[in-house]
Amino acid sequence: MSQSPATPLTTADGVPLKVSLRRAVRRSKLKALLLASPLLAFLLIAFVMPIVDMLWRSVDNPEVSTHLSRTVQALQGWDGESLPEEPVFAALVADLREGKEARNLGLLSSRLNYEKSGMRSTISRTARRLRTVEPPYREALIAVNDTWGELDTWKLIQREAVPYTLSYYLAAVDRQFGPDGEIVKVPEYLEIHVELFWRTFWMSAVITALTLLLGYPIAYLLATLPLRHSNLLMILVLLPFWTSLLVRTTTWIAILQSQGVLNDMMVAIGLIADEARWQMIHNKIGTIVAMTHILLPFMILPLYSVMKTIPPSYMRAARSLGGKPLLSFRRVYFPLTIPGIAAGGILVFILAIGYYITPALVGGQSGRFITNYIAYHMQTSLNWGLAAAIASILLAVVVVFYLVFNRLIGVDKVKLG
Amino acid sequence: MNDSAVIDAPQASPQETNSCFARFVDVQKSYDGVELVVKGFNLDIQSGEFVTLLGPSGSGKTTCLMMMAGFETPTHGEILLKGKPISGLPPHKRGIGMVFQNYALFPHMTVAENLAFPLEVRHLSKAEVQQKVDRALAMVRLEGFGSRRPAQLSGGQQQRVALARALVFEPELVLMDEPLGALDKNLREEMQYEIKRIHASLGVTMIYVTHDQTEALTMSDRIAVFNDGVVQQLATPETLYESPDNAFVATFIGENNRLMGEVVERLDERCEVRLDSGERVIAKPVAVGGAGSRTTLSLRPERVALIADDGDAERYDNRFPAIVKEVIYLGDHLRTRLELCGNDEFIIKTPNAEGHPSLRPGQSVTVGWTWQDCRALDA
Numbered sequence: 001m002s003q004s005p006a007t008p009l010t011t012a013d014g015v016p017l018k019v020s021l022r023r024a025v026r027r028s029k030l031k032a033l034l035l036a037s038p039l040l041a042f043l044l045i046a047f048v049m050p051i052v053d054m055l056w057r058s059v060d061n062p063e064v065s066t067h068l069s070r071t072v073q074a075l076q077g078w079d080g081e082s083l084p085e086e087p088v089f090a091a092l093v094a095d096l097r098e099g100k101e102a103r104n105l106g107l108l109s110s111r112l113n114y115e116k117s118g119m120r121s122t123i124s125r126t127a128r129r130l131r132t133v134e135p136p137y138r139e140a141l142i143a144v145n146d147t148w149g150e151l152d153t154w155k156l157i158q159r160e161a162v163p164y165t166l167s168y169y170l171a172a173v174d175r176q177f178g179p180d181g182e183i184v185k186v187p188e189y190l191e192i193h194v195e196l197f198w199r200t201f202w203m204s205a206v207i208t209a210l211t212l213l214l215g216y217p218i219a220y221l222l223a224t225l226p227l228r229h230s231n232l233l234m235i236l237v238l239l240p241f242w243t244s245l246l247v248r249t250t251t252w253i254a255i256l257q258s259q260g261v262l263n264d265m266m267v268a269i270g271l272i273a274d275e276a277r278w279q280m281i282h283n284k285i286g287t288i289v290a291m292t293h294i295l296l297p298f299m300i301l302p303l304y305s306v307m308k309t310i311p312p313s314y315m316r317a318a319r320s321l322g323g324k325p326l327l328s329f330r331r332v333y334f335p336l337t338i339p340g341i342a343a344g345g346i347l348v349f350i351l352a353i354g355y356y357i358t359p360a361l362v363g364g365q366s367g368r369f370i371t372n373y374i375a376y377h378m379q380t381s382l383n384w385g386l387a388a389a390i391a392s393i394l395l396a397v398v399v400v401f402y403l404v405f406n407r408l409i410g411v412d413k414v415k416l417g
Numbered sequence: 418m419n420d421s422a423v424i425d426a427p428q429a430s431p432q433e434t435n436s437c438f439a440r441f442v443d444v445q446k447s448y449d450g451v452e453l454v455v456k457g458f459n460l461d462i463q464s465g466e467f468v469t470l471l472g473p474s475g476s477g478k479t480t481c482l483m484m485m486a487g488f489e490t491p492t493h494g495e496i497l498l499k500g501k502p503i504s505g506l507p508p509h510k511r512g513i514g515m516v517f518q519n520y521a522l523f524p525h526m527t528v529a530e531n532l533a534f535p536l537e538v539r540h541l542s543k544a545e546v547q548q549k550v551d552r553a554l555a556m557v558r559l560e561g562f563g564s565r566r567p568a569q570l571s572g573g574q575q576q577r578v579a580l581a582r583a584l585v586f587e588p589e590l591v592l593m594d595e596p597l598g599a600l601d602k603n604l605r606e607e608m609q610y611e612i613k614r615i616h617a618s619l620g621v622t623m624i625y626v627t628h629d630q631t632e633a634l635t636m637s638d639r640i641a642v643f644n645d646g647v648v649q650q651l652a653t654p655e656t657l658y659e660s661p662d663n664a665f666v667a668t669f670i671g672e673n674n675r676l677m678g679e680v681v682e683r684l685d686e687r688c689e690v691r692l693d694s695g696e697r698v699i700a701k702p703v704a705v706g707g708a709g710s711r712t713t714l715s716l717r718p719e720r721v722a723l724i725a726d727d728g729d730a731e732r733y734d735n736r737f738p739a740i741v742k743e744v745i746y747l748g749d750h751l752r753t754r755l756e757l758c759g760n761d762e763f764i765i766k767t768p769n770a771e772g773h774p775s776l777r778p779g780q781s782v783t784v785g786w787t788w789q790d791c792r793a794l795d796a
């Protein structure tokens with residue numbers, strides 16, 4: 001491109017222009033990287049790594065292959081038609097002996113117990129009697145616990161010998177592997193997650209709709225009032241951000257419980273009878289009310305940021321052209337706010353399906369979210385694989401929503417002010 | 418705050434009302450209850466007229482237009498349309514077309530949808546809508562642009578669409594608030610012509626707001642010069658330029674030399690003024706009191722003549738020596754700044770004609786003007 005290719009452009013001190021430009025750019029890039037590095041490091045440790053770890057845990061399946069390695073080896077080539085031969089039982093005894101020594105049979109037994117209830121006690125009982133077990137092991141083990149005489153037990157061990165499994169995901173949607181590896185529903189009394197997923201989604205949708213309904217007029221006021229008033233309103237909108245989440249949630253308990261402020265007032269004015277106080281907390285109503293309140297700013301702010309950019313002359317033009325107020329609003333103003341609605345909607349919905357504290361405190365049994373079961377599996381049942389699988393499904397839903405949103409509206413529309 | 422004004426507001430007589438299309442009767446407007454933005458605004462507009470509200474920024478032009486369109490309510494006074502008060506009428510029932518400064522084209526609709534909007538809300542049939550939209554697009558010479566979005570049009574094209582949209586439902590009155598403010602000079606002149614052409618062909622009444630005086634002078638039948646919330650003068654462009662009623666109008670419209678002084682003697686049709694620098698000038702009293710009152714003398718630069726040594730000096734009632742300070746060459750004429758009667762901002766314009774003396778800075782000259790061209794206005 002240069003006019004005289006024979007003599008490439010140089011800076012005043014004789015360095016070729018390209019070289020010195022690259023040097024200057026590299027320096028500024030380095031500086032930018034340096035400035036961002038603390039946050040990058042933090043994100044890597046606190047965000048990326050946990051997510052990767054979670055995805056890993058949701059499929060990781062080391063227990064059977066490590067703690068029953070000899071058994072798995074001996075089971076290779078087993079046809080599954082009849083009980084395995086003596087060497088397999090001998091290998092099992094050797095594996096269990098080693099596991100007992102190393103005190104790590106717990107992991108194995110709970111892993112197998114997820115798939116076949118009763119396996120925990122089978123293994124612990126067998127382990128306790130290992131000292132007295134003599135060859136032939138096949139008869140001896142079946143005598144200790146007749147679970148070892150069932151074909152399904154051995155099929156299970158054979159199936160779970162793989163390093164990765166989908167069984168956590170199946171459990172997350174109330175399914176499991178049947179004895180022959182086919183996918184079947186869990187017994188009805190164990191079904192819980194699918195209903196919770198649906199409840200989480202529809203309640204989040206209701207909460208999103210309510211925040212939109214309540215937030216839209218406020219955002220409109222914020223965008224159209226004179227600055228003096230809108231500033232005050234903005235402070236009121238932001239006030240919840242300055243109060244602890246816990247305080248706000250417990251305040252709702254004080255207001256909504258059956259001996260609470262609202263019920264007391266309604267009894268006092270004779271609206272309801274003292275013995276027929278409304279149950280508004282520790283159920284779905286409690287969760288919806290409290291979460292709508294908490295998530296309202298996340299709807300108002302994106303709406304406001306979009307409405308602020310709509311000049312009042314559009315509505316005036318529509319009116320002067322003969323549009324009645326409602327019609328002008330519907331045909332002119334509302335369509336222009338759709339990016340704000342979508343941005344606020346996706347923000348609130350994504351936050352809502354991941355909410356945990358508020359449903360736990362005010363949701364009771366019926367207003368609980370799937371997130372509360374993630375916590376349950378992490379803290380109480382200690383089934384981290386299942387917790388990870390449920391969380392991964394939520395993550396996938398969020399990502400899908402995000403992609404659809406980005407495709408339809410554009411993620412750059414999400415602004416908080 | 419204006420109790421007295423409310424009480425003695427003039428009642429428009431029926432006869433007066435019938436004679437004109439739109440009327441502002443003693444309209445006042447205050448936004449904050451402290452300051453009047455529009456003070457006693459009166460304006461009669463004939464049917465088919467092109468009236469311009471001209472005034473400096475903040476003088477209340479937009480406010481008046483908004484009151485006419487129904488987006489602001491007058492604090493006091495009445496606005497009449499075809500003889501009927503319209504203060505109770507919401508904007509969408511007034512049937513007034515409006516062109517906004519930034520066009521206010523609906524960005525989510527195509528050009529055709531924008532034009533169809535006022536027709537659809539009037540429940541016209543699809544075929545009728547289509548036909549009128551096409552006709553409106555043809556009127557502003559934008560055939561074939563119907564399926565574009567406003568953002569895909571140039572400024573001038575958007576302007577045309579806005580104009581077409583304000584006219585497509587055939588309103589009898591069209592308001593335009595600085596519709597050409599965002600266009601560059603060439604486009605503005607082209608659009609001025611276009612608007613005039615449409616005005617002439619449709620015969621609609623137009624109220625036009627601008628603060629560009631050239632635009633006002635070239636387009637309007639009549640101009641209302643606005644300042645400080647009151648109409649300073651309402652007249653044809655020619656009258657406004659040739660015989661301004663007061664110092665504000667004289668300064669605002671066209672270029673103008675101002676000489677301050679005091680009336681010494683006032684006769685019927687002329688008066689004698691002593692300038693602050695001592696000279697005496699014969700002038701035409703327009704808006705001054707009797708002897709002793711302060712006055713501003715207003716003098717158009719092109720009405721001041723250079724007096725040659727030999728020539729017809731007697732023609733000019735006022736003759737003064739001056740010193741040339743600066744000469745600006747403008748092609749068809751020369752603009753010369755003089756120091757005269759202690760005022761070194763005195764401008765004269767001389768045609769660049771054959772035989773005209775060429776001036777150089779520092780040169781001494783004599784200039785003169787007739788008393789009719791020198792108007793004694795309020796101080």
Ligand SMILES: Nc1ncnc2c1ncn2[C@@H]1O[C@H](COP(=O)(O)OP(=O)(O)OP(=O)(O)O)[C@@H](O)[C@H]1O
Binds near residue numbers: 448473475479
């Ligand atoms: N909505 C409002 N609230 C309060 N004051 C206002 C409002 N609109 C206009 N004003 C004030 O009223 C005065 C007149 O405003 P207006 O918009 O009518 O002026 P204008 O003549 O159209 O000026 P410009 O040529 O700059 O458009 C200004 O001092 C302005 O500050």
Ligand SMILES: [Mg+2]
Binds near residue numbers: 478479480
């Ligand atoms: Mg204005």
